[in-house]
Amino acid sequence: MSVKSTIASQFAQVAAEQERKLAPLTEDLKLIDCGLDSLSFAIIVARLEDSLGVDPFNSDRAVDFPVTFGDFVKLYEGFAK
Amino acid sequence: MPSKPRSLWESVTAAGGPCGRLHGLHATVALADLARGSSLGGRLDELRARSVLIAIKDPLAAALALIELDGVARRMVLSPPDLAAAHLPAVIQGAALDACVHEADAPPGPLPGIDRVVGIETTLRPGASARESSQATEWILLTSGTTGVPKLVRHDLASLTSALADAGPPPEPIVWSTFYDIRRYGGLQIYLRAVHVGSLVLADPAESVPDFLARAAAAGVTHISGTPSHWRRVLMSGAAAKIAPRYVRLSGEIADQAVLDALHAAYPQATVAHAFASTEAGVAFEVRDGRAGFPASLIEVPGSTVRLTIAGGTLHIRSPGNARDYLGEGAEALRGSDGAVDTGDRVEEREGRYYFLGRQGGVINVGGLKVYPEEIEAVINAHPLVRMSLVRARRNPITGAVVTADVVLADDPLGTERPAPEALARELLTSCRRSLAAYKVPASIRIVPRLEVSPSGKLVRPSA
Secondary structure (H helix, E strand, O other), X not given: OOHHHHHHHHHHHHHHHOOOOOOOOOOOOEHHHOOXXXXXXXXXXXXXXXXXXXXXXXXXOOOOXXXXXXXXXXXXXXXXX | OOOOOOOHHHHHHHOOOOXXXXXXXXXXXXXXXXXXXXXXXXXXXXXXXXXXXXXXXXXXXXXXXXXXXXXXXXXXXXXXXOOOHHHHHHHHHHOOOOEEEEEOOOOOOOOOOOOEEEEEOOOOEEOOOOOOXXXXXXXXXXXXXXXXXXXXXXXXXXXXXXXXXXXXXXXXXXXXXXXXXXXXXXXXXXXXHHHHHEEEEXXXXXXXXXXXXXXXXXXXXXXXXXXXXXXXXXXXXXXXXXXXXXXXXXXXXXXXXXXXXXXXXXXXXXXEEEEEEEOOOEEEEEEOOOOOOEEHHHOOOOOOOOEEEEEOXXXXXXXXXXXXXEEOOOOOOOOOXXXXXXXXXXXXXXXXXXXXXXXXXXXXXXXXXXXXXXHHHHHHHOOOOEEEEEEEEEEEOOOEEEEEEEEEEOOOOOOOOOOOHHHHHXXXXXHHHHHXXXXXXXXXXXXXXXXXXXXXXXXXXXXX
């Protein structure tokens, strides 16, 4: 599974668990508008660390905090390489 | 009428005993033989009015030392067998110790401040010791401090035995056992009960759970105590049926409904009781109705010598079982301004019953919301396929922390098909979601083969 599809399925799963309506995950969807709260993002980041082996937010590298879904995917793709 | 303090030996003798036996792993001693013999090779008098470090590996030898020394020594420090050598100098200095009792065949190296060293054996040598009390000996117990250096908690025989019923000899012989080491408060309580009314089977760290249970059964164990973690280990050992006790006691950690129910099922003939006690606060109460938590009617009972209050969300206890103080220069105060010991255990009332939420210091902060690991563990542990679990904080860039759980599965003697670990983890998450607020639901669940249990019988919790 690609990094992008792993992330997308994690978004969908957490949204379902938290009983939240997830907006269609387009590249330019603003994360703030995607329907998830900060707890959902916290859970997604923890689970992605388990499945992808990276937590870009806790790395030594400076990160640009992602604004859109596309940014979020690129951030992980940059670290997963 | 103020009476002369009785030593443990005088107290045991007055209680109609000494009739029982102390069963160690390698030897058994009849308490009555202590009237005619000594484990200290006739050297008890060298320890009179001394401050004595009891640094003994063997639990049976330690059990004998306590009887020999109480009323004779000025002070004794009950050093648990796993005390780190690096902490010894601080303990010796803090308690102003000047003597040491140790195994006769394994003398310790030089210890600062100690100028008298006496060996002990579990084979009694003839020759009675003059064991009558010349003073109320101080009993010093060690508890773990936040910095790792043990705190010295000062008790005496009166405070340690305040929860013992003065009911005279029991109608049927009682054989106690405990998974605790007797140099910890939970084990010491069982030791003191046992020597007054019966016998005691002492646990040995070298022994497996099935072997220990077999030995306890052979000695005819009727009453047995341990922490919920000890008991989960028994339930996981496949050897629980080796014993058939009349009384099963839990203390030292929160007894959740799952472990209480599992023990009821394993020992249908037994009273399953959970007690609340701590080294500092002493024994506060025992609950025998088979339900987790305790009835609200125990709080602020007028005229009771054990006075329980809730202040700042935690249980406070004022009782004759309270320790006197912390020993050592500059030690913190044991009691608060209300004269009670704050146990640091958070409780919450629901429908006339108080439930323990967890330790005040063990809180996980998820985005500013407090989570008590024990509350989540109780939900997870209620699943029939789960034996025990550990909930801990996991660092998180979004909320500071999220909750994560490590889960140990129960033995499955029927060999029924189990769901795959991932499916089971999902099932557990679903039940957490049903009964917990979203921020308390673990972000991840791992199925693990085992969880670490400390020498004191409690789940090892990472210091947050």
